[in-house]
Amino acid sequence: MTCPACQGAGAVATPGGGAAQCPVCSGTGDYSGPGRFKVYELTVPQMAGNAAAPTQALNITDAPFKWMLAMATSTGVFTAQIKDGATQRPFFNQQVHRDTFWGNASNGPFPILVPYVFPQMGSILVDCTDISGAANNVRLAFIGVELDGLANASRGR
Ligand SMILES: [Zn+2]
DSSP states (O other): OBOTTTTTSSEEEOTTSOEEEOTTTTTSSBOOSOOEEEEEEEEEEEEOTTOBOOOEEEEOOSSOEEEEEEEEEESSOEEEEEEETTTOOBSSSSOEEHHHHTOOSSSOOEEEEEEEEEOTTOEEEEEEEEOSSSOEEEEEEEEEEESSHHHHHTTTO
8 A cells, every 4th residue: 555654755854854765665655564544643731931841641542553753833942852651761862852853844744763653552751841932832743553453443443
């Protein structure tokens, strides 16, 4: 089937405006593995200028979730750290700047170079800090596929 990450193009856009080989299909545009397209979006509680939001837990519900692309929209710049709630494994050595990972939703999603699977009933933990100095509304999109797709399809999900 057509690769769900690059729509068959074999390449995905990077936050800097360039293109990278699609990490899901290795640039072939074809993807025969299991999975059903899914986006988990987190709305971070509004942060005051230079304030940190409480740790947010985004719960993985219906099936294991393979995270493949990252995207964000916000009213100001921020930094964020992501952890796997099951293992507390951090994805970054420190909270990363919006523009070096998430982008600002105008240049396409950032590819997770090695897609990462969060377990069913697990969680994605997010620590987010405003660095704009003003009130900031942030939404983070975790784009990927649900695994065990056939079992969920039979339940109409
Ligand atoms: Zn692809």
